[in-house]
Amino acid sequence: MQEQIDTLFTWLDETTTIIEQEENTPYIEALIASSNLLFEQQVPEDLEPNYRQKLVDQVNNVQFDQFDKEARRKAMQLAILKGMKGATQQHHYITPDTIGVFIGYLINKFMDDETSYRLFDPAAGSSNLLLTILNQQDHLDVEAFGSEVDPTLIRLAFNNTNLQEREIEFFHQDSLKPILLEPVDVIASDLPVGYYPDDDTASSYELKAEEGEHSFAHHLFIEQSLKYVKEAGYLFFVVPSFLFASEQKDALQSFLKENAHIVGVLELPESMFKDEKFKRSILVLQKKGEATRDPNKVMLAQLPSFKDVEGTNNVIQQIDEWFQNDR
Structure with a gap:
């Protein structure tokens, strides 16, 4: 290889x-x-x-x-x-393979009883995360969609998908504006972090900022994603580890309590990030529905370096036990 x-x-x-x-x-x-x-x-x-x-x-x-x-x-x-390299804006960054592989593993666990499902990434970038997930799902029939506003990234995503001989339907647009997409079963995305400059569009969101401030793009992406996932569907987000400790956190927590179940928070290895302020976690949500409920226990873990085979195996064992006992 x-x-x-x-x-x-x-x-x-x-x-x-x-x-x-x-x-x-x-x-x-x-x-x-x-x-x-x-x-x-x-x-x-x-x-x-x-x-x-x-x-x-x-x-x-x-x-x-x-x-x-x-x-x-x-x-x-x-x-x-x-x-x-050297000229990368923050939204021009590629989700590392190890994160994509781990999210693919989690999706496999949660979708274990399904033979097919619909998958959407509202911040698809060059489609590396989507393709990493799809390459682990060959045993399932997955209908995939991606949305990306950046013209360079969407062209890279298109070529990347052709070279993979995959079928992904792409939307070249601002994903925080209405998308012509029926609700999907799973959303997986490495969320853009920072302020969203379009206050007019943000004004229609529950998670908009107070007047005179820009809204957090990552908050709006979470709200938008919950609109485009089916009831009881799952969402897997790469989010900043400070998500529930930053300004506007109270509004986010209140919104999630009303609309979703927090299923898991998995902190990514510290060794992946040069600076603590860039640390990321994987947030797993389930959209509320008539037959859904909070898990017996939220799946929490601090992931070790993915090079630490024994440590990674221990976390996998913990996750397996959570599925057996606490889901």
Whole structure:
């Protein structure tokens, strides 16, 4: 697997660099073109001959179907990370694989009795989290949806999904505005953290800030997500660990008490974050419905470094026991 990842990343990087230099365009924009070239396997006819020949040679050197899906996803992830390095806005950050794998594990546990379900990520980014989850769900029929406002990220998501030979329906829009989507069974998202600048849109939310202040985007995403999940559906969010200790926390707690069950709060390993203020946790919610109830006990855990195999196995055992006894 690692050899496949290295080979494909090298191809993407070399091809992207050719496009970047020839067209004088940013690396990340060139990556959109090179990843599309990898999928289509066709070079446009209307290029300068020497430039076109370079791309033809690159295309002749690779067949993306030689690489398994996880190798394709990880090679693209590495290329995206290279393109964003040093110039990354906060919303241009990729959910680490370990978090995606763990959320996929949790979804498997909660959806254990299902043969199919609908999945939505309202802050899809380049779709790395969605694809990481889908690559663990091959035993189920999953209908997937993603929404993303950033034009660069949505194009990367589209190409990423093509290379995975997956079907995801994307919405290129501000996810805090109405979405033409029927309610889904599961929502999974690494929530954007910070203030939401559109006060007019925020004004329709229960979790809007007091007058004269911007609302927290991550609060609004939680409220919006609860609109787009079915009764008794589950939501898995990567949230700031200070979520219930920050300003506007009282409104959030009151809103959640009325609309959802807090099922679990799993603190991600401290070693993943350079600064304590960037620490994240996984928040698991269930939307209230006629037949739902609070769990006997909220699933709480401090996750060890994912490199700590014994510690991770202990947490997995605790979670298994929670499903048997406390759900």
